[in-house]
Amino acid sequence: DSGVTQTPKHLITATGQRVTLRCSPRSGDLSVYWYQQSLDQGLQFLIQYYNGEERAKGNILERFSAQQFPDLHSELNLSSLELGDSALYFCASSVVGGGSYNEQFFGPGTRLTVL
Amino acid sequence: GNSVTQMEGPVTLSEEAFLTINCTYTATGYPSLFWYVQYPGEGLQLLLKATKADDKGSNKGFEATYRKETTSFHLEKGSVQVSDSAVYFCALSEYQLIWGAGTKLIIKP
Numbered sequence: 001d002s003g004v005t006q007t008p009k010h011l012i013t014a015t016g017q018r019v020t021l022r023c024s025p026r027s028g029d030l031s032v033y034w035y036q037q038s039l040d041q042g043l044q045f046l047i048q049y050y051n052g053e054e055r056a057k058g059n060i061l062e063r064f065s066a067q068q069f070p071d072l073h074s075e076l077n078l079s080s081l082e083l084g085d086s087a088l089y090f091c092a093s094s095v096v097g098g099g100s101y102n103e104q105f106f107g108p109g110t111r112l113t114v115l
Numbered sequence: 116g117n118s119v120t121q122m123e124g125p126v127t128l129s130e131e132a133f134l135t136i137n138c139t140y141t142a143t144g145y146p147s148l149f150w151y152v153q154y155p156g157e158g159l160q161l162l163l164k165a166t167k168a169d170d171k172g173s174n175k176g177f178e179a180t181y182r183k184e185t186t187s188f189h190l191e192k193g194s195v196q197v198s199d200s201a202v203y204f205c206a207l208s209e210y211q212l213i214w215g216a217g218t219k220l221i222i223k224p
Binding site: 002042043048090101102103105108109 | 157158160164166204208210211215216217
């Protein structure tokens with residue numbers, strides 16, 4: 001158990017809908033990262049927050065947004081969902097915002113299925 | 116920019132075989148290097164890490180040595196088991212974590 005929690009574990013929805021994925025980092029970690037993992041792709045970095053502020057942006061679509069709250073939990077919002085958004089979404093956390101010692105701890109993931 | 120290149124999979128081996136998964140990197144400075152493992156249906160777990168040149172990371176019988184002269188961090192295990200079947204990701208961190216594409220390992224009994 002990494003100490004990172006994600007809810008829900010599974011989510012099934014229809015095209016055009018909007019969903020929210022939730023992540024609670026390990027106690028003491030200030031950074032939260034969101035990743036997308038599709039069947040035919042590796043790990044795609046979406047976005048990072050550090051202590052409530054956006055720190056880095058990866059391949060995140062404009063239909064997707066995220067935020068980190070004062071209690072450090074984070075939410076990833078996916079809107080106008082398309083079939084191609086079906087994937088595993090992972091959250092990770094780390095103590096630091098970056099640097100050489102940026103060891104990340106991953107949650108179990110949310111499996112999103114868009115029908 | 117920084118990058119990580121892993122050998123393409125899947126890699127299929129018989130139980131008790133020797134494993135090597137190649138990983139090379141490009142970096143401008145002195146990154147830390149990591150191997151993460153993802154077992155079927157699970158999230159990623161840190162397998163081992165090395166923070167400076169010539170460091171050897173090890174865990175669960177896996178080893179990798181940080182070779183600055185060849186910019187490599189190859190993952191090795193002397194005798195694999197069926198339970199080692201997973202996807203293995205090499206990564207480096209100089210400022211942000213940069214990920215390799217992952218290598219799927221299949222161990223047959």
